Amino acid sequence: MFRVRTMNKIAPVGLQELPEEYYQVSDQFENYEGILVRSAVLHDTQFPPELRAIARAGAGVNNIPIDRCSENGIVVFNTPGANANAVKELVLAALLYSSRDIFGGSQWVRNRVLEGTDVTTVVERGKSAFIGPEISGKTLGVIGLGAIGAKVANSAISLGMKVIGYDPFLTVDTALLLDTHVRHTTKIEELYRAADYITIHVPYNKDTAGQLNAEAIEQMKEGVRILNFARGGLVDDDAMIAGLESGKVGRYITDFPNNRLAMTKNVICTPHLGASTPESEENCAVMAARELRDYLENGNIKNAVNLPNVSMPRSGVCRLCLIHRNVHSVLAGIMDILAKKNINVENMTNKSRGEYAYTMVDMNTVVGEDVRAELYTMKSMIRVRIV
Numbered sequence: 390m391f392r393v394r395t396m397n398k399i400a401p402v403g404l405q406e407l408p409e410e411y412y413q414v415s416d417q418f419e420n421y422e423g424i425l426v427r428s429a430v431l432h433d434t435q436f437p438p439e440l441r442a443i444a445r446a447g448a449g450v451n452n453i454p455i456d457r458c459s460e461n462g463i464v465v466f467n468t469p470g471a472n473a474n475a476v477k478e479l480v481l482a483a484l485l486y487s488s489r490d491i492f493g494g495s496q497w498v499r500n501r502v503l504e505g506t507d508v509t510t511v512v513e514r515g516k517s518a519f520i521g522p523e524i525s526g527k528t529l530g531v532i533g534l535g536a537i538g539a540k541v542a543n544s545a546i547s548l549g550m551k552v553i554g555y556d557p558f559l560t561v562d563t564a565l566l567l568d569t570h571v572r573h574t575t576k577i578e579e580l581y582r583a584a585d586y587i588t589i590h591v592p593y594n595k596d597t598a599g600q601l602n603a604e605a606i607e608q609m610k611e612g613v614r615i616l617n618f619a620r621g622g623l624v625d626d627d628a629m630i631a632g633l634e635s636g637k638v639g640r641y642i643t644d645f646p647n648n649r650l651a652m653t654k655n656v657i658c659t660p661h662l663g664a665s666t667p668e669s670e671e672n673c674a675v676m677a678a679r680e681l682r683d684y685l686e687n688g689n690i691k692n693a694v695n696l697p698n699v700s701m702p703r704s705g706v707c708r709l710c711l712i713h714r715n716v717h718s719v720l721a722g723i724m725d726i727l728a729k730k731n732i733n734v735e736n737m738t739n740k741s742r743g744e745y746a747y748t749m750v751d752m753n754t755v756v757g758e759d760v761r762a763e764l765y766t767m768k769s770m771i772r773v774r775i776v
């Protein structure tokens with residue numbers, strides 16, 4: 390029986406992935422093998438020695454002490470792509486309201502009513518202040534063609550837009566999902582020069598912080614509309630506000646408001662609504678629970694942020710799951726210990742990621758605590774599991 394501690398309310402459809410015959414789930418456990426978490430901050434949480442894995446129902450993992458987890462052989466999962474459709478839909482709406490002043494027009498109607506005017510008598514005269522171009526036939530630049538960017542790019546094509554995408558780390562899997570009409574460029578300047586609308590969908594890190602700065606904006610079309618549903622820090626606010634004031638940027642739509650931006654003309658802010666749909670919450674909960682379950686029961690790792698993806702169909706009668714440092718001679722050491730015990734290896738796999746590596750060994754003998762103890766004598770061994 391595995392114990393899973395929930396650190397936030399997890400959508401029931403996710404918890405149903407953990408059958409009662411094998412799992413106890415509670416927000417009260419002191420000792421537990423797994424954690425399911427959404428946004429609870431775990432940096433100061435003391436983890437019990439039994440903890441094997443943390444599954445975050447969502448993409449960002451800055452609420453989890455990743456380095457401490459890695460050092461203690463705790464696998465941290467997230468749920469990439471589970472909220473991509475939710476974000477994509479909001480970006481599509483934003484493309485339209487970046488083009489036509491839908492919110493301004495709506496506010497104008499309310500204001501006429503509040504001042505006592507029969508709005509039906511002024512609609513035709515007033516509407517000209519809110520017109521804007523159609524998106525069909527215009528060019529959308531998509532920076533980052535991952536789970537969200539690829540969906541946005543494909544949908545924009547079906548809305549009649551031309552799409553130019555930029556992603557220096559484009560994976561084969563994502564490339565295969567892209568509509569063939571999406572043009573991929575290896576030069577971001579080309580995207581800046583061509584796009585009437587630019588939307589950014591990259592992770593926030595030291596390489597992407599402030600990516601949309603004065604130099605980038607300078608290369609863009611006059612009146613470009615910029616959408617940011619990824620992270621506030623990707624955009625240099627000073628440069629953006631200067632661009633808006635000069636008219637270089639026609640409109641800036643962001644899901645990451647701050648007081649300055651909220652009060653700047655031609656900025657439309659939403660309060661981080663990208664993934665806020667019931668469907669997205671459920672998708673994340675289901676994916677997180679499945680990842681946790683496959684790791685606890687089979688040792689398979691899919692969508693970990695601190696260890697490589699490693700999966701292997703079960704063979705033999707017993708499986709060793711080993712988290713260790715990515716240094717030489719570890720595999721030889723493991724095989725040596727098994728050979729001395731006359732244990733035959735049916736199948737094995739090993740992958741590394743940065744400082745850490747993961748090895749799974751299927752055997753035709755059920756191994757005991759003596760093997761575990763021997764494996765722990767290896768200096769580079771971090772966690773030994775027998776599943």
Ligand SMILES: NC(=O)c1ccc[n+]([C@@H]2O[C@H](COP(=O)([O-])OP(=O)(O)OC[C@H]3O[C@@H](n4cnc5c(N)ncnc54)[C@H](O)[C@@H]3O)[C@@H](O)[C@H]2O)c1
Binds near residue numbers: 472592597662663
């Ligand atoms: N508004 C919201 O509520 C919300 C919700 C989910 C995700 N997000 C944000 O959206 C971002 C993207 O999410 P995703 O699910 O598509 O992630 P993803 O990992 O599937 O895709 C990110 C893509 O960006 C690419 N990339 C990395 N650095 C790049 C660079 N310098 N230039 C161009 N491309 C680069 C990667 O190769 C990858 O293809 C997340 O990092 C997150 O910050 C926001």
